[in-house]
Amino acid sequence: MIRSRTMLAAVLVGLGAACTSGAPTRSAAPTVAAVPMSSAAYVWNDAEADKLRAMRVLGDPARGEQAFISCRGCHRAQALGRPDGSYPRLAGQHDTVLIKQLTDMQAGRRANAKMLPFADHGVLDTRDIADIASYLTRLPVPADNGKGPGTDLATGQAQYDQLCASCHGPRGEGDAAKFYPRVSGQHFKYLLREIVDIRDGRRNNGDPRMIEVTRGLPDPVLASIADYMSRMPVRPAR
Numbered sequence: 001m002i003r004s005r006t007m008l009a010a011v012l013v014g015l016g017a018a019c020t021s022g023a024p025t026r027s028a029a030p031t032v033a034a035v036p037m038s039s040a041a042y043v044w045n046d047a048e049a050d051k052l053r054a055m056r057v058l059g060d061p062a063r064g065e066q067a068f069i070s071c072r073g074c075h076r077a078q079a080l081g082r083p084d085g086s087y088p089r090l091a092g093q094h095d096t097v098l099i100k101q102l103t104d105m106q107a108g109r110r111a112n113a114k115m116l117p118f119a120d121h122g123v124l125d126t127r128d129i130a131d132i133a134s135y136l137t138r139l140p141v142p143a144d145n146g147k148g149p150g151t152d153l154a155t156g157q158a159q160y161d162q163l164c165a166s167c168h169g170p171r172g173e174g175d176a177a178k179f180y181p182r183v184s185g186q187h188f189k190y191l192l193r194e195i196v197d198i199r200d201g202r203r204n205n206g207d208p209r210m211i212e213v214t215r216g217l218p219d220p221v222l223a224s225i226a227d228y229m230s231r232m233p234v235r236p237a238r
């Protein structure tokens, strides 16, 4: 979804944010030391300054399209990713989620060594991140994403409705205001890898409540849920 100033204000109030003001400055911010999830100091979705700064900038999709050129080699034109799951789709993802993930990677909270040279501090500044997010969130999400084998969709649906829909939405639409990713239209293999990584604590910025609900679920059950998610209908292009 596209942020309005009202919604943005609500998000910021919700975070209890102490915002810094002023225009973003190019790559001046030092890298924030990552707090490992095992530490008592770890707070999921901490009100970290880089994220808040990017969220306060109203992104320009035309500039974002230009800035995204360096990302296309992996994420592909139109940000459709690859069905083999190696690179996720970014098209249609909530701008808040994109901003959180990008600033988490810059801060070392989500490891992504392959991508960091293209997205680190000094390469993307606050405004670039806001622009890219506003471009990506408006892109159409065609239904040609990679799907699972389709062998146990009943289990996938039952588990999804019970354990995941409360956050990711009954139709996989996520929730921009809460930083819950859209999962419809995403490639099956990427979905499965992320669920497993979050369950096992490898995706260092995972939501602790999601770790809690996935803990103890064996890989085949996670695969059936990812399969079901990959087949959720996606909204038409704007």
Ligand code: HEC
Residues within 6 Å of the ligand: 067, 068, 070, 071, 072, 073, 074, 075, 086, 087, 088, 089, 090, 093, 098, 101, 102, 112, 114, 115, 118, 119, 124, 132, 181, 193
């Ligand atoms: C060298 C390949 C590569 C390039 C170039 C690259 N990325 Fe990525 N990106 C990845 C990979 C791999 C992942 C998935 C990492 C994982 O599995 O956790 C990813 C994940 C992401 C995510 C998180 C998606 C999600 O659903 O959580 C965002 C956002 C993102 N990339 C944005 C960008 C932007 C913006 C650029 C350009 C400035 C870019 N990427 C360039 C490889 C790349």
Ligand code: HEC
Residues within 6 Å of the ligand: 088, 100, 159, 160, 163, 164, 165, 166, 167, 168, 179, 180, 181, 182, 183, 190, 191, 192, 194, 195, 198, 205, 206, 207, 209, 210, 213, 214, 225, 226
């Ligand atoms: C309490 C809310 C909550 C619940 C319940 C939850 N999730 Fe999540 N999920 C999240 C959040 C928040 C993220 C993003 C975490 C981050 O910031 O990196 C996420 C990330 C994901 C991702 C990665 C998306 C991407 O684009 O990288 C997948 C896939 C996923 N969840 C699947 C599931 C499944 C399957 C379940 C049920 C078994 C589930 N989630 C339950 C909140 C939740």
